[in-house]
Amino acid sequence: MSELPEFKAGLVQAIPSLRAFAVSLAHNADRADDLVQETLVKAWDKQSSFEQGTNLKAWLFTILRNEFYSQMRKRGREVQDTEGIMTARLAIHPGQQGRMDLEDxxxxxxxxxxxxREAVILVGASGFSYEEAAQICGCAVGTVKSRVSRARTRLQELLAISGEGEYGPDAISSQVLGSGVSG
Known part of the structure; x- marks a missing residue:
């Protein structure tokens, strides 16, 4: 069994990443919170099966992912929001360009x-290696690499991004930030 304070601290530290992953899977903040809570309860209950020295975050992500798919099977088919009608009702108009970019x-x-989506979030947003993501998803490393590559390409198409120059702050923001730096 792992050390209780160390295990508890690891659980608490993983909550923001777990929630972000849960939101990306569930597309609903309340369901995501429920998923994270269920994940933490299961992890706490099964902490004796966690091997100390291994990746706690990956173990938690696997529990969360498995719980999500278990819930999906129980609920049957979910309503698809392909045109974003339900999402638009929940959207708040951002006050800054960065918030608008994030919503896009x-x-x-x-x-x-x-x-x-799952692969690009695990590798791109959650910081897992391809190997760790493959373990979480239960597939080959090459499969994860392919999924991430296709996801990145499709995101560039959807967001009409043509090159690296379109990432980061715009020209005006760069000038403002650059003017305060002395050489």
């Missing part, structure tokens, strides 16, 4: 097939 990204991410 979220919409584009939601349009990806589930396997690609």
């Amino acid at each position: 990204f979220r919409r584009a991410l939601a349009l990806l097939p589930e396997d690609q």
Whole structure:
């Protein structure tokens, strides 16, 4: 059995990443919170099966992913929001360009097939290696690499991004930030 304080601290530290992953799977903040809570309860209950020295975060992501798919099987088919009608009702108009860009990204991410979305979030947003993501998804490393590549390509198409120059702050923001730096 793992050390209780260390295990508990690891659970608490993983909550933001777990929630982000859960939101990407569930597309609903309340369901995501329920998924995270269920994941933490299961992890706490099964902490004796966690091998100390292995990746706790990957173990938790696997529990969360398995719980999500178990719930999906129980609920049967879910209503698809392919045109974003329900999402639009929940959207708040952002006050800054970055928030608008983030909302565009979220919409584009939601349009990806589930396997690609999951892979790009695990590798791109959650910081897992391809090997760790493959273990979480229960597939080959090459499969994860392919899913991430296809997801990135599709995101670029959906967001009409043509090159690296379109990432990061715009020209005006760059000038403002650059003017305060002394050489």
